[in-house]
Amino acid sequence: xxxxxxxxxxxxxxxxxxxxxxxxxxxxxxxxxxxxxxxxxxxxxxxxxxxxxxxxxxxxxxxxxxxxxxxxxxxxxxxxxxxxxxxxxxxxxxxxxxxxxxxxxxxxxxxxxxxxxxxxxxxxxxxxxxxxxxxxxxxxxxxxxxxxxxxxxxxxxxxxxxxxxxxxxxxxxxxxxxxxxxxxxxxxxxxxxxxxxxxxxxxxxxxxxxxxxxxxxx
Amino acid sequence: xxxxxxxxxxxxxxxxxxxxxxxxxxxxxxxxxxxxxxxxxxxxxxxxxxxxxxxxxxxxxxxxxxxxxxxxxxxxxxxxxxxxxxxxxxxxxxxxxxxxxxxxxxxxxxxxxxxxxxxxxxxxxxxxxxxxxxxxxxxxxxxxxxxxxxxxxxxxxxxxxxxxxxxxxxxxxxxxxxxxxxxxxxxxxx
Amino acid sequence: xxxxxxxxxxxxxxxxxxxxxxxxxxxxxxxxxxxxxxxxxxxxxxxxxxxxxxxxxxxxxxxxxxxxxxxxxxxxxxxxxxxxxxxxxxxxxxxxxxxxxxxxxxxxxxxxxxxxxxxxxxxxxxxxxxxxxxxxxxxxxxxxxxxxxxxxxxxxxxxxxxxxxxxxxxxxxxxxxxxxxxxxxxxxxxxxxxxxxxxxxxxxxxxxx
Numbered sequence: 001x002x003x004x005x006x007x008x009x010x011x012x013x014x015x016x017x018x019x020x021x022x023x024x025x026x027x028x029x030x031x032x033x034x035x036x037x038x039x040x041x042x043x044x045x046x047x048x049x050x051x052x053x054x055x056x057x058x059x060x061x062x063x064x065x066x067x068x069x070x071x072x073x074x075x076x077x078x079x080x081x082x083x084x085x086x087x088x089x090x091x092x093x094x095x096x097x098x099x100x101x102x103x104x105x106x107x108x109x110x111x112x113x114x115x116x117x118x119x120x121x122x123x124x125x126x127x128x129x130x131x132x133x134x135x136x137x138x139x140x141x142x143x144x145x146x147x148x149x150x151x152x153x154x155x156x157x158x159x160x161x162x163x164x165x166x167x168x169x170x171x172x173x174x175x176x177x178x179x180x181x182x183x184x185x186x187x188x189x190x191x192x193x194x195x196x197x198x199x200x201x202x203x204x205x206x207x208x209x210x211x212x213x214x215x216x217x218x
Numbered sequence: 219x220x221x222x223x224x225x226x227x228x229x230x231x232x233x234x235x236x237x238x239x240x241x242x243x244x245x246x247x248x249x250x251x252x253x254x255x256x257x258x259x260x261x262x263x264x265x266x267x268x269x270x271x272x273x274x275x276x277x278x279x280x281x282x283x284x285x286x287x288x289x290x291x292x293x294x295x296x297x298x299x300x301x302x303x304x305x306x307x308x309x310x311x312x313x314x315x316x317x318x319x320x321x322x323x324x325x326x327x328x329x330x331x332x333x334x335x336x337x338x339x340x341x342x343x344x345x346x347x348x349x350x351x352x353x354x355x356x357x358x359x360x361x362x363x364x365x366x367x368x369x370x371x372x373x374x375x376x377x378x379x380x381x382x383x384x385x386x387x388x389x390x391x392x393x394x395x396x397x398x399x400x401x402x403x404x405x406x407x408x
Numbered sequence: 409x410x411x412x413x414x415x416x417x418x419x420x421x422x423x424x425x426x427x428x429x430x431x432x433x434x435x436x437x438x439x440x441x442x443x444x445x446x447x448x449x450x451x452x453x454x455x456x457x458x459x460x461x462x463x464x465x466x467x468x469x470x471x472x473x474x475x476x477x478x479x480x481x482x483x484x485x486x487x488x489x490x491x492x493x494x495x496x497x498x499x500x501x502x503x504x505x506x507x508x509x510x511x512x513x514x515x516x517x518x519x520x521x522x523x524x525x526x527x528x529x530x531x532x533x534x535x536x537x538x539x540x541x542x543x544x545x546x547x548x549x550x551x552x553x554x555x556x557x558x559x560x561x562x563x564x565x566x567x568x569x570x571x572x573x574x575x576x577x578x579x580x581x582x583x584x585x586x587x588x589x590x591x592x593x594x595x596x597x598x599x600x601x602x603x604x605x606x607x608x609x610x611x612x613x614x615x616x617x
Contacts, residue, residue, distance in 0.1 A: 283476055295479070299483060
């Protein structure tokens with residue numbers, strides 16, 4: 001019952017956001033149609049960021065409590081988080097080319113996002129390569145934790161790097177600041193809400209699947 | 219297990235003998251339950267340093283650095299054990315096992331049997347209170363089995379404990395005063 | 409612990425692989441003497457990082473095969489000391505190889521990368537690298553395809569360190585003072601301290617089985 005309700009709500013939110021993105025929201029003056037990528041880019045960036053923080057927290061909880069469900073939750077969060085990060089990176093790249101004139105820049109936030117994405121890919125690869133068992137789960141949690149510890153250092157490094165190497169942003173609209181109208185803000189919030197609901201739903205399904213697989217193996 | 223006991227653990231292949239010995243030696247941590255060796259917890263530092271000081275372990279693999287000579291290997295481990303007169307000790311142990319002539323040869327050049335002896339020599343370096351040996355008789359000839367079993371018997375006389383596994387009937391009959399069988403996870407005295 | 413230094417294999421592997429990478433760049437660039445500092449420092453550190461991770465994974469899989477790490481763990485030595493011993497020996501391996509690589513680089517590209525900056529960068533980089541590589545090397549040696557796993561885990565984690573070393577080397581190659589030198593140095597040292605402390609603390613957790 002609760003599950004059906006959840007499905008209906010998140011499905012409706014997704015449909016609503018698709019309608020808002022493509023039909024309802026006014027086109028931004030400076031960037032034109034391409035600006036609508038924002039409504040995909042931001043929610044997925046948000047989802048992957050939440051996922052990474054949540055993986056670190058659940059891994060820490062697993063190391064402290066040694067309860068397997070924390071580890072299963074960490075794994076499902078990491079899987080969905082990595083997929084969100086792919087969407088975020090790809091939409092960002094496609095958006096940057098027409099707006100900034102380049103596919104990619106060495107900007108601190110971009111570099112950090114890319115490297116965190118790589119760390120969590122390595123985390124998932126590790127889970128697949130290492131023989132299953134208590135040792136694997138513990139080490140995976142440790143890797144997630146090390147990734148989390150590393151991220152502020154990466155961000156710091158990327159920022160100093162950026163100071164040394166000023167970016168050449170040559171796009172036609174690179175310097176123009178654009179502000180969002182209230183309709184845009186509402187659309188953005190709806191999209192964030194819809195993606196978050198979808199994210200939680202998928203993580204939950206994935207979590208159930210992993211737990212069931214784990215039980216079967218025992 | 220008492221001082222001077224020499225226990226042989228028997229059991230089919232895959233019954234968990236090696237795992238049991240690994241748990242006693244502190245290399246593996248059990249999923250459940252607690253283990254006490256010499257009244258101490260083998261998985262907690264610094265308590266376990268005391269156990270490690272008094273234990274000799276011989277496992278399936280030889281646990282020696284293949285590219286170093288026998289002498290270098292034995293000296294290295296003696297130093298880690300904190301043996302001050304390590305040069306004389308290395309020679310003593312090598313004499314005891316008849317491998318003095320190999321002292322300056324790299325481990326990987328030795329035959330399997332001699333590597334086994336070298337590994338046994340390593341586990342005897344600290345004249346351990348407890349000797350844990352996983353199939354000490356694997357890969358070696360009859361004369362050497364004789365040497366090994368004499369060492370086991372001498373140790374028992376000095377009231378030091380041995381805990382080992384074996385499939386060789388002659389060997390374990392001679393060396394052990396107690397036999398235990400490991401069958402589907404439970405240990406029973408024979 | 410220094411006895412492990414007897415295995416010279418690792419130095420040979422790192423040096424030869426890096427030499428190959430550096431040679432490829434030397435052969436494929438049209439005018440090696442005219443290489444820009446930015447690319448030059450990238451070449452040096454990319455070759456060190458990749459060949460280092462290959463050689464180290466070999467080193468740790470040998471350890472795993474012969475169970476020599478377990479042998480040392482059976483000795484009455486605190487595990488932190490074992491960890492530091494490993495870090496120290498890998499630190500020395502790396503330093504020797506880097507000296508050779510930098511010499512080869514300066515010959516092939518007719519440039520002089522030697523400067524106060526690179527002399528500072530090398531020990532700071534080596535400490536952090538050997539710390540992280542020991543940790544992940546032991547982890548990945550227990551799995552199949554350990555070379556891939558070690559590289560995948562190692563490189564994203566040490567990215568800040570690579571940026572640090574590349575930046576200082578570039579400053580050295582250009583022969584000008586590096587901007588933000590203090591910031592970079594504090595970053596490198598911060599990385600080393602954080603990882604040394606955290607990984608020493610976590611080391612016990614990865615070796616128990």
